Amino acid sequence: MNKRVVVLGAGYGGLVAALKLAKGTPAGSVDITLVNKYDYHQLVTQLYEPAAAAKRDTEVRIPLKKLLAGKPIRFVQDVVTKIDPKEKVVTLEGGELSYDYLVVALGSETEYFGIPGMKEYGMTLKSVDEARLIRTHIERCFAEYPLDPRPELLTFVVGGAGLTGIELVGEIADWLPRLCEESNIPREQVTLYNVEAMPSILPGFEPDLVAKAEEVLKAKGVIFKVGSPIVQVEPGAVHLKDGGVIQSRTIIWTGGVRGNQIVVDAGFETEPRGRAKVNEYLQAVGYDDVYMAGDCCFVLNEQGRPYPPTAQLAIQMGNSVAHNLAADLQGRPKTPFVPKILGTVASLGGRDAVGKVGNNYKASGRVAYFIKDLSQIRYLAKIGALMK
Structure with a gap:
């Protein structure tokens, strides 16, 4: 048998x-x-x-x-x-x-780390279905705003600045101008936060790559709150350990x-x-x-x-x-x-990225994005996904 x-x-x-x-x-x-x-x-x-x-x-x-x-x-x-x-x-x-x-x-x-309200009111990104939910939710916020112009509708919070959080916030930052144009909403009325409990984004990345990622994402309008753990989430509000409160209808949790x-x-x-x-x-x-x-x-x-x-x-x-x-x-x-x-590369939205390959080679911009894309193609070939 x-x-x-x-x-x-x-x-x-x-x-x-x-x-x-x-x-x-x-x-x-x-x-x-x-x-x-x-x-x-x-x-x-x-x-x-x-x-x-x-x-x-x-x-x-x-x-x-x-x-x-x-x-x-x-x-x-x-x-x-x-x-x-x-x-x-x-x-x-x-x-x-x-x-x-x-x-x-x-x-x-x-892992919600016991943060009150995070599981109940936060969205996560672990499946295609959840990706669709996030996309639909953000589009709905833009659709609702002209009818009910509350700032929290156009304030978006991504919790966690590891690989997933940074790649997501970079892609959202690229998407926002298109959403604003479609909805006839000025870009300055939209706020995008990335909140991280640790003192730096992209833990495990070397300082110069972290600095490059911050530079690129800040230029796209991302506001970083590092060293600022989220301590509570409730409908319409994200509470930080330093006492700050972000009024938002959207919290996407990638923190663990x-x-x-x-x-x-x-x-x-x-x-x-x-x-x-x-x-x-x-x-x-x-x-x-x-x-x-x-x-x-x-x-x-x-x-x-x-x-x-x-x-x-x-x-x-x-x-x-x-x-x-x-x-x-x-x-x-x-x-x-x-x-x-073999290294790790983080996409920053569009065709921009930062990362390290092997022990010594660092890359940023389109070169880093190409390396990430090539890695994906190699995997697809490995599992036979590229075959007709």
Whole structure:
């Protein structure tokens, strides 16, 4: 009887793991089932673009039917509700799946840090549906303003100045002039804030790149509030720790992630923010038949701190999981996972960006944007998305 491998999640880590495992095992030797809530793969790192009308939704979602065509992978569109690693059973909204090996790549959930009102009144950007909601909400604010000219309708707040927050605020800043022209509203009546609890934007980026990003975004009208934690959100108001209040109907929260609650509830060993602990082969602690990939788990760098949850890390984890799982199935030695961080580039809207590639090369402007675009094309080629 073939070994049954169930992969939970078709994000970067899960999709790559399933595709590589199918390619790296003899035909007919393993039954692979991929479970995902949606019938498409989401380019989560690009969601800021449809959120600000820079791309269509269809440009950041790829039908799984296309990606899995001709592959020995069974796709199940369903929602995971429970994992029982002792019984080797996954419960879905529509039934159950038993497995011999499990790959958990369910991604992360939003971390609200206990900020009152943030979950209730803030929007997040973790799916194509949420990107559409943000875009529609901003357009509605512009539509309402001529009929009810309250300043809070045209005051927009992006909470968090990490990669997602900066890329989103840059794209919104580029979008605002078009919205103003369409609505016949002067640009000076629109305010765009980026609020960050830390003393600087883009943590992990070098100071000269941070300064360049600030310069570019300020020129587009972005107002930064750094070192200013949000302490409460209520309808129409964002309260800051320094006592300041921003009157706004729009707060988009990009300030943090935590592990998936399903992973916590399954009893896997996790750190305080709910991300699963794994060994050097990306197996869940205490479970040799369960592999983890992506934001639902973490690995430590040389300084003993977790690597930031990024797409490139998830992709590399997916590759490693497939390699080691195939080794298990074929009785070969496994290989420890060693991340190779190739650099990080942050889009600033339009065709502008800042970033670092490898250990030494820094880039900004169109060159940095080209590097980011090239990285995206390489990934699409890897998963077969560029094939007709």
